[in-house]
Amino acid sequence: MKGKATSFDIAHYAGVSQSTVSRALRNSPLVNEETKRRVREVARELNYKVDKNASNLRTQQSSTLACLLFEDPTGDDSQINPFFLNMLGSITRACAKEGYDLLVSFQQISDDWRADYEDSHRADGIILLGYGDYVDYQSRLQRLLDNNTKFVCWGATVDGRPDLTVKCDNYGGGKLAAEHLVQIRRTNAVFIGDASNHSPEFFDRYKGFRDGLAEHNILFSERNIANAISTEMSGYHATRSLIANNVKFNALFAASDLIAIGAIKALQEAGINVPKEVSVIGFDNISAASYVSPALTTVQQNTTLAGQMIVANLLNLIRGEAVESTLLPPKLIVRSSTS
Numbered sequence: 001m002k003g004k005a006t007s008f009d010i011a012h013y014a015g016v017s018q019s020t021v022s023r024a025l026r027n028s029p030l031v032n033e034e035t036k037r038r039v040r041e042v043a044r045e046l047n048y049k050v051d052k053n054a055s056n057l058r059t060q061q062s063s064t065l066a067c068l069l070f071e072d073p074t075g076d077d078s079q080i081n082p083f084f085l086n087m088l089g090s091i092t093r094a095c096a097k098e099g100y101d102l103l104v105s106f107q108q109i110s111d112d113w114r115a116d117y118e119d120s121h122r123a124d125g126i127i128l129l130g131y132g133d134y135v136d137y138q139s140r141l142q143r144l145l146d147n148n149t150k151f152v153c154w155g156a157t158v159d160g161r162p163d164l165t166v167k168c169d170n171y172g173g174g175k176l177a178a179e180h181l182v183q184i185r186r187t188n189a190v191f192i193g194d195a196s197n198h199s200p201e202f203f204d205r206y207k208g209f210r211d212g213l214a215e216h217n218i219l220f221s222e223r224n225i226a227n228a229i230s231t232e233m234s235g236y237h238a239t240r241s242l243i244a245n246n247v248k249f250n251a252l253f254a255a256s257d258l259i260a261i262g263a264i265k266a267l268q269e270a271g272i273n274v275p276k277e278v279s280v281i282g283f284d285n286i287s288a289a290s291y292v293s294p295a296l297t298t299v300q301q302n303t304t305l306a307g308q309m310i311v312a313n314l315l316n317l318i319r320g321e322a323v324e325s326t327l328l329p330p331k332l333i334v335r336s337s338t339s
Contacts, residue, residue, distance in 0.1 A: 187218045
């Protein structure tokens with residue numbers, strides 16, 4: 001056979017119609033498994049490659065997903081929270097497994113995400129990642145809903161549409177942190193993070209922590225809350241303010257690992273030993289958590305499973321299939337900062 005093989009060539013050698021070849025190569029349930037096997041075998045023998053551009057023109061789809069990250073203040077030029085870099089790797093692998101490309105950008109670059117990606121056919125759906133102010137971008141989410149945009153959020157639940165969110169059980173993670181501190185008898189605790197509706201994930205972690213202590217008849221004072229965004233510098237300054245205000249504590253639960261790392265630096269500069277005098281727990285289990293001194297006890301979010309579920313749910317939305325809310329279980333990783 002001269003030239004590049006086509007789907008019609010496969011149809012001839014496999015003894016089926018060209019439309020059956022197309023369905024078989026898309027793994028359509030309309031084609032039985034034996035026919036799929038025969039079609040794929042002939043395709044391999046003919047060294048057939050799917051022409052994605054031609055296929056996309058026929059289906060009016062791009063075979064691309066857009067991942068929009070919240071631009072965070074960081075100590076380097078990435079402007080991406082390290083936790084979301086881990087998530088991004090998992091999402092990229094999941095997309096590749098499904099035959100999709102991933103287009104990555106920052107959320108703040110545009111005000112109209114649908115126009116930039118779905119309407120322009122640059123992407124078939126949108127993934128939103130980040131710890132931005134939820135109150136500020138609720139209006140953008142509502143615009144996506146009003147226009148029937150295919151999108152999935154990590155973390156904060158979209159109002160009225162929990163099926164559009166994949167998230168960790170942040171409340172349960174907060175309770176894990178409280179239980180650990182109760183076990184090691186460190187219950188005069190402070191919380192560093194945003195305990196408000198502006199940061200729903202951090203707020204859930206705080207509420208789980210507070211309620212976990214309450215189950216052991218330990219009351220948590222609001223005086224023991226220091227506001228912080230998810231950066232080392234913010235955790236550092238929040239901890240210094242607690243020390244300057246003579247707040248007495250022997251345990252610290254931070255809403256993220258970055259906050260916890262900054263808190264440890266502030267405690268050490270003040271001559272407070274971690275963990276002998278203050279036990280510290282973070283949240284996320286970023287790679288740096290095991291390398292700080294002392295190594296950080298933290299609540300782990302499963303970024304591998306999260307990335308897989310985000311892509312799977314978004315593709316189900318694109319295909320018009322049912323999607324359910326996804327809540328992933330957290331896991332406590334105990335290290336030296338609480339031992």
